[in-house]
Amino acid sequence: MKNKIIIGTRGSKLALWQAEWIKSELQKLNPDLEIELSKIKTTGDKILDVPLAKVGGKGLFVKEIEEALSKGEADIAVHSMKDVPTDFPDGLHLAAITKREDPRDAFLSQISNFKFQISNFKDLPKGATIGTSSLRRSCQLLSIRPDLKIKQLRGNLDTRLRKLDEGQFNAIILAAAGVKRLGWSERITEILPPEISLPAIGQGAVGIECRINDKFINNLIIPLSHPETDICVRAERAFLKKLKGGCQVPIAAYARILPPHPPLTKGGQEGGVLVMDGLVGSVSGDRIIKGRIEGTPNDAENLGIRLAKDLLSKGAKEILDEVYGR
Secondary structure, rough: OOOHHHHHOOOOHHHHHHHHHHHHHHHHHHOOOOEEEEOOHHHHOOOOOOHHHHHOOOOOHHHHHHHHHOOOOOOOOEEEOOOOOOOOOOOEEEEEEOOOOOOOOEEOOEEEOOOOOOOOHHHHOOOOOEOOOOOOHHHHHHOOOOOOOEEEOOOOHHHHHHHHHOOOOEEEEEEHHHHHHOOOOOOOOOEOOOOOOOOOOOOOOEEEEEEOOOHHHHHHHHHOHHHHHHHHHHHHHHHHHHHHHOHHHHOEEEEEOOOOOOOOOOOOOOOEEEEEEEEEEOOOOEEEEEEEEEEHEEEEHHHHHHHHHHHHHHHHHHHHHHHHHH
């Protein structure tokens, strides 16, 4: 029995919040366990002046942490699920996905005299400048408002907020989960509904990765898994994997489990209905292919694959071929 474990994490405020939260949850269950945080600088943290899509997308925020796991320099890694690629290095796996915070995107505008200068997305003036480094977000916003100017926005949450407050943007778009976790909810002007901005795969969920053959660590982590979140995120990730998607293409998916409709009668099927929306768009936002699928939660990954196939047949294949052909 080990009495000390090391958590590998990025050094940003949000990553540390997530790692500290996992540490405290583990310590509640194992009071005698000593837990140390190891801050690891990832490629994504080092390259801040280039859009992620140009650097190679997925994996930029996890690669160095996974190397530490493989070498035994860390026992578990705590990640934002939206940063985690769909394939894992040999010997590593996703052992748990914790309860999801709000998966949606948040719209933040400048504050002056204690009030928001722009009260919601619909009120953005013509030609307004929006800060985001996400192709998924810019594609969806441009499809509704082609007049908007999208400007690259990278860096930690505090850096992004500072740039907004300095007047570099009329508004910025961030994941609601991160803003809420860091205690900055009052800065959120509006939560964007999925109809305007469908979330990133796994957004709002925290994943714990470890070595497959480390039984002690696997048993330690399992209690932190949240079954409903796990099902939904795995459905979204199966969708992404089937599309072979990375950060170079606007891809979004959002799965949730809803009560059965019509409501259960005696002897009805338990467990609710898994509903998933998916989207593939062109970078400019002039073409967006959307779809929705419903089914039983225990068929989650299969539903994700079926939704991906549906979008591919409706024109997503052409969009993906164009982007990856470049």
